[in-house]
Amino acid sequence: LKLSNYPVFHHLRGISVIHGDLNVLTEKVRAYVEDKIDLCQPDTIHICDGTDRENSNLLNLLQKQGTIVPLPKYQNCWLARTNPADTARVESKTFICTEKKSDTIPTPEEGVKGSLGNWMSPEHMDKEVIARFTGCMKKRTMYVIPFSMGPVGSPLSKIGIQLTDSAYVVASMRIMTRIGQAVTNIMDDTTEFVKCLHSVGTPLNGVVENPSWPCDPERTLILHKPQTNEIVSYGSGYGGNSLLGKKCFALRIGSTIAKREGWLAEHMLILGITKNGKKRYIAAAFPSACGKTNLAMMTPTLPGYKVECVGDDIAWMRFDENGQLRAINPENGFFGVAPGTSNASNPIAMKTIFKNTIFTNVAQTSDGGVYWEGMENEINDNVEITDWLGKPWNKNSKTPAAHPNSRFCTPAKQCPIIDPLWESPEGVPISAILFGGRRPVGVPLIHEAKNWRHAVFMGASLRSEATAAAEHKGKIIMHDPFAMRPFFGYNFGHYLQHWLNMEKRTTNLPKVFLVNWFRKGSDGKFLWPGFGENCRVLDWILKRLDNEDCADNTPIGLIPKKDSLNLEGLNGIDMSELFKLDAEFWEQEINAIQKYFEEQVGKDLPPAIREECDKLKNEIKNM
Numbered sequence: 001l002k003l004s005n006y007p008v009f010h011h012l013r014g015i016s017v018i019h020g021d022l023n024v025l026t027e028k029v030r031a032y033v034e035d036k037i038d039l040c041q042p043d044t045i046h047i048c049d050g051t052d053r054e055n056s057n058l059l060n061l062l063q064k065q066g067t068i069v070p071l072p073k074y075q076n077c078w079l080a081r082t083n084p085a086d087t088a089r090v091e092s093k094t095f096i097c098t099e100k101k102s103d104t105i106p107t108p109e110e111g112v113k114g115s116l117g118n119w120m121s122p123e124h125m126d127k128e129v130i131a132r133f134t135g136c137m138k139k140r141t142m143y144v145i146p147f148s149m150g151p152v153g154s155p156l157s158k159i160g161i162q163l164t165d166s167a168y169v170v171a172s173m174r175i176m177t178r179i180g181q182a183v184t185n186i187m188d189d190t191t192e193f194v195k196c197l198h199s200v201g202t203p204l205n206g207v208v209e210n211p212s213w214p215c216d217p218e219r220t221l222i223l224h225k226p227q228t229n230e231i232v233s234y235g236s237g238y239g240g241n242s243l244l245g246k247k248c249f250a251l252r253i254g255s256t257i258a259k260r261e262g263w264l265a266e267h268m269l270i271l272g273i274t275k276n277g278k279k280r281y282i283a284a285a286f287p288s289a290c291g292k293t294n295l296a297m298m299t300p301t302l303p304g305y306k307v308e309c310v311g312d313d314i315a316w317m318r319f320d321e322n323g324q325l326r327a328i329n330p331e332n333g334f335f336g337v338a339p340g341t342s343n344a345s346n347p348i349a350m351k352t353i354f355k356n357t358i359f360t361n362v363a364q365t366s367d368g369g370v371y372w373e374g375m376e377n378e379i380n381d382n383v384e385i386t387d388w389l390g391k392p393w394n395k396n397s398k399t400p401a402a403h404p405n406s407r408f409c410t411p412a413k414q415c416p417i418i419d420p421l422w423e424s425p426e427g428v429p430i431s432a433i434l435f436g437g438r439r440p441v442g443v444p445l446i447h448e449a450k451n452w453r454h455a456v457f458m459g460a461s462l463r464s465e466a467t468a469a470a471e472h473k474g475k476i477i478m479h480d481p482f483a484m485r486p487f488f489g490y491n492f493g494h495y496l497q498h499w500l501n502m503e504k505r506t507t508n509l510p511k512v513f514l515v516n517w518f519r520k521g522s523d524g525k526f527l528w529p530g531f532g533e534n535c536r537v538l539d540w541i542l543k544r545l546d547n548e549d550c551a552d553n554t555p556i557g558l559i560p561k562k563d564s565l566n567l568e569g570l571n572g573i574d575m576s577e578l579f580k581l582d583a584e585f586w587e588q589e590i591n592a593i594q595k596y597f598e599e600q601v602g603k604d605l606p607p608a609i610r611e612e613c614d615k616l617k618n619e620i621k622n623m
């Protein structure tokens, strides 16, 4: 296997560099790599250059190892099947490491188990790291991935160096971030970078059960040390645990940097919407698997509207010198939920994902394509289907064909409606922020925050049905403040104060709304058609941005005045059910939120949020 045209006589700590040029690494990067070579003891080193040729060599290698299979129905598409024990983020094994516990998580009430993140001491972290990483890359290659979150060289971008023993991770990072020469070219000895160490690991007994997808689920651990901008992830190859630029860097470490530097790192999509030639940008925070990718790529059903996509998962936002909030998407690709994606629900995604894409844990068709729940009308009746576990599957099977958290990993630039400014170094101007979640009961289709404090309270109170994106079982309603619960890099109480402080940075705050596409009727069916029809809700938001008098005040916020939500051409919408405000429901809701704040955030809860809570409680009494 000829891996490169680089000479093979370079060594680092006595280990051969089999690909790439050592000289592109700065002193600081080299010192970091050497330190981790001593710890992990790889057989060989591969310094990623990001070239097409490197990529096709890695894909060949992965195919030879049986990690991926080609999907000949499409162009340069691949299917990876993970170990069935390694299919989602593991929140219970994800920790933030700080000297003081209270820097990481609020102190819960006595006898209450904290649910706003996990803390570990740095000493404990060092012990756990040594136990897992010592010699963990023996007989393996250590890949060195220089990467940029955000357009290379943008003042808002940040650089990372990920070390990993997984070629799948390299191929995926190449799609999700900007990697290689473009990044090393702009680095010098003063360049700061986030240190990201990853190994898929080997179980303690030394037996790798599934050699095509090595992992160590029993000892999986994902650690973050904000003080030194360091991430260490062991035991899992699944995206959210292994593509360290994404949740670990862009959100957890990112939010701690953002706190220090006065900006926001959020679990938000960014979209541009044009109506009658006037364009606005909107950011929206929904919990995992709750509709960000779908909204970011929406095809509006109303004539005269155009939606363009800047990003589908993460926004880095700051107020510029004119007090305008600006956002960049730090990512370079979409790591999107596959099930439910179809030409009916998300035709734009369908036009994006059938070239240069790595699919993970979807089902496979006998004509060399993919299949998942929701694609029933997209495949030939005569094809045979193999499920994500590699077993024959048919429509009568009792288990799903694709894992509910199966994903596509696809380049953003392939999206036919990618926004012309999606790589703009200064970011796009944000006019509105949306929060949302899966609320089958009680929460109306849309309501608007009364002011900034109320908006922060709204984000803090966000709740949603659990999804397959993490290890939670069943469809319980979980608190998921700001859709960030799994991704806070520091104490949530301090995070709330940081958001409240934004009021001091500008006189031009974005308007804030809460949407719920998921309310159900007594028949158990969704009351709102969703997807492309969500443009009707965006249309109402645009009217509010233009200060149109189209909202009525209610105890929970502003809702559309009668007939102000454009329902033209849409039949059978039960508006009274969609917007019904039930006093009993809201009393329970505010009590649950108050209990959550008192138990989980306690003395770290900013007084302004406690006041908002009391205010709402009083207003609900008059409902």
Ligand code: GTP
Pocket (backbone or CB within 6 Å): 286, 287, 288, 289, 290, 291, 292, 293, 294, 295, 312, 313, 335, 336, 337, 339, 340, 341, 345, 469, 517, 518, 526, 529, 530, 531, 534
């Ligand atoms: P992460 O990538 O996990 O952060 O999730 P995401 O928020 O990007 O989720 P995504 O857009 O992929 O949505 C996942 C699920 O929500 C899919 O099953 C979709 O079919 C469903 N969904 C998205 N939008 C709507 C909608 O407007 N109505 C309904 N009923 N379902 C929706």
Ligand code: SPV
Pocket (backbone or CB within 6 Å): 089, 238, 239, 240, 241, 246, 247, 287, 288, 289, 313, 335, 469, 470
């Ligand atoms: C999420 O779970 O919110 C995702 C997918 O966007 S992952 O990158 O795996 O976390």
Ligand code: MN
Pocket (backbone or CB within 6 Å): 267, 287, 288, 289, 313
């Ligand atoms: Mn996400």
